Amino acid sequence: MGSVDASETTVTGWAARDATGHLSPYTYTLRKTGPEDVVLKVKYCGICHTDVHQVKNDLGASKYPMVPGHEVVGEVVEVGPEVSKFRAGDVVGVGVIVGCCRDCRPCKANVEQYCNKKIWSYNDVYTDGKPTQGGFASAMVVDQKFVVKIPAGLAPEQAAPLLCAGVTVYSPLKHFGLMTPGLRGGILGLGGVGHMGVKVAKSMGHHVTVISSSNKKRAEAMDDLGADAYLVSSDADQMAAAADSLDYIIDTVPVKHPLEPYLALLKMDGKLVLMGVIAEPLSFVSPMVMLGRKTITGSFIGSMDETEEVLQFCVDKGLTSQIEVVKMDYVNQAFERLERNDVRYRFVVDVGGSNIEDAACTCL
Numbered sequence: 001m002g003s004v005d006a007s008e009t010t011v012t013g014w015a016a017r018d019a020t021g022h023l024s025p026y027t028y029t030l031r032k033t034g035p036e037d038v039v040l041k042v043k044y045c046g047i048c049h050t051d052v053h054q055v056k057n058d059l060g061a062s063k064y065p066m067v068p069g070h071e072v073v074g075e076v077v078e079v080g081p082e083v084s085k086f087r088a089g090d091v092v093g094v095g096v097i098v099g100c101c102r103d104c105r106p107c108k109a110n111v112e113q114y115c116n117k118k119i120w121s122y123n124d125v126y127t128d129g130k131p132t133q134g135g136f137a138s139a140m141v142v143d144q145k146f147v148v149k150i151p152a153g154l155a156p157e158q159a160a161p162l163l164c165a166g167v168t169v170y171s172p173l174k175h176f177g178l179m180t181p182g183l184r185g186g187i188l189g190l191g192g193v194g195h196m197g198v199k200v201a202k203s204m205g206h207h208v209t210v211i212s213s214s215n216k217k218r219a220e221a222m223d224d225l226g227a228d229a230y231l232v233s234s235d236a237d238q239m240a241a242a243a244d245s246l247d248y249i250i251d252t253v254p255v256k257h258p259l260e261p262y263l264a265l266l267k268m269d270g271k272l273v274l275m276g277v278i279a280e281p282l283s284f285v286s287p288m289v290m291l292g293r294k295t296i297t298g299s300f301i302g303s304m305d306e307t308e309e310v311l312q313f314c315v316d317k318g319l320t321s322q323i324e325v326v327k328m329d330y331v332n333q334a335f336e337r338l339e340r341n342d343v344r345y346r347f348v349v350d351v352g353g354s355n356i357e358d359a360a361c362t363c364l
């Protein structure tokens with residue numbers, strides 16, 4: 001962390017300044033540590049496709065300067081006086097949200113990710129009026145409710161993708177009653193979220209089919225990730241042969257795509273769970289869901305409770321994410337490679353090992 005005055009700490013993050021999405025060093029201040037706040041020095045931060053959507057203003061609501069990053073693992077360096085769960089030296093994680101109202105139905109049901117007053121970890125405004133900034137930064141201050149302990153047995157860089165990608169697949173499988181061994185699941189789009197989908201679903205005892213836009217990932221999917229079957233979505237014969245075979249599909253495609261080819265793969269009562277953030281209407285004809293009582297639904301990350309659960313689930317099952325660790329000065333190339341589908345399967349930035357405070361003067 002940088003200089004400290006009576007109330008605020010100066011930190012360096014890597015921010016996008018406009019919709020080109022190019023990140024460069026940016027200096028800003030953290031809020032004064034409140035009674036329930038945890039201050040963490042960032043060690044690692046994963047790059048999610050949502051970060052690409054946000055820096056490039058795909059959703060039309062981006063504000064700049066924007067420091068992205070919501071798969072954040074760090075070390076606690078300070079806690080407020082009312083923090084009981086954490087102490088200095090703990091390795092902790094922060095994900096997509098850092099605030100909620102605590103009073104609405106979702107908050108009271110501990111599914112605070114569905115709170116209409118949730119505060120996003122970046123591209124949002126905190127309760128003090130300051131913009132929120134994410135994990136591609138030397139440090140963050142986060143309310144303890146939105147901080148999780150990284151369990152022993154999980155390397156910090158390994159834990160990073162679980163804080164968004166991991167919990168994003170775990171939550172709907174749990175919520176929709178899809179944890180039963182023997183189910184037949186489909187993972188559409190084998191990227192950061194999708195590869196965690198294969199691993200989590202396999203660990204639940206499912207028969208897992210990857211549905212991909214190309215044949216390029218077939219061997220990796222079957223041999224390294226443990227998928228049971230692999231379909232190329234443009235291969236009409238393969239798709240026809242797999243009709244009526246799946247209990248669910250986790251759809252992670254980040255761009256507009258037809259739904260009917262995938263609805264056809266579902267059995268009666270099958271579920272298509274949309275994960276991709278797509279700001280255009282998707283379409284299907286009604287018989288595709290009526291004839292088979294199929295469901296099209298969506299799911300948004302997971303709760304704080306589920307985040308703790310998926311971390312422990314991964315420890316218990318010996319499950320790891322497949323990551324490429326890079327330094328901060330590679331972040332723009334990593335974003336470009338992610339956008340062109342050239343990563344196996346998640347970039348994780350070694351923020352702590354990148355001397356980002358020193359780079360601040362030279363990289364603008």
Ligand SMILES: NC(=O)C1=CN([C@@H]2O[C@H](COP(=O)(O)OP(=O)(O)OC[C@H]3O[C@@H](n4cnc5c(N)ncnc54)[C@H](OP(=O)(O)O)[C@@H]3O)[C@@H](O)[C@H]2O)C=CC1
Pocket residue numbers: 047048049050051053164165168188189190191192193194211212213214217252253254255257274275276277278299300301302338339341345
């Ligand atoms: N709902 C939620 O809570 C969350 C939503 N997201 C969203 O989920 C989506 C996926 O995120 P993430 O896994 O990080 O992204 P990745 O880019 O890592 O993976 C997406 C995968 O989709 C496939 N794909 C990519 N581009 C295309 C294309 N043009 N046409 C068809 N298929 C394509 C590719 O798989 P293949 O090569 O196999 O075709 C690619 O690997 C994003 O929109 C992200 O914002 C992310 C996290 C949480």
Ligand SMILES: O=C/C=C/c1ccc(O)c(O)c1
Pocket residue numbers: 048050051059096164277300301
């Ligand atoms: O990667 C995590 C966030 C996902 C997300 C889902 C829906 C939405 O509208 C977003 O802006 C982000």
Ligand SMILES: [Zn+2]
Pocket residue numbers: 048049050051070096164165
């Ligand atoms: Zn994410």
Ligand SMILES: [Zn+2]
Pocket residue numbers: 100101102103104105106107115116117118
């Ligand atoms: Zn609420």
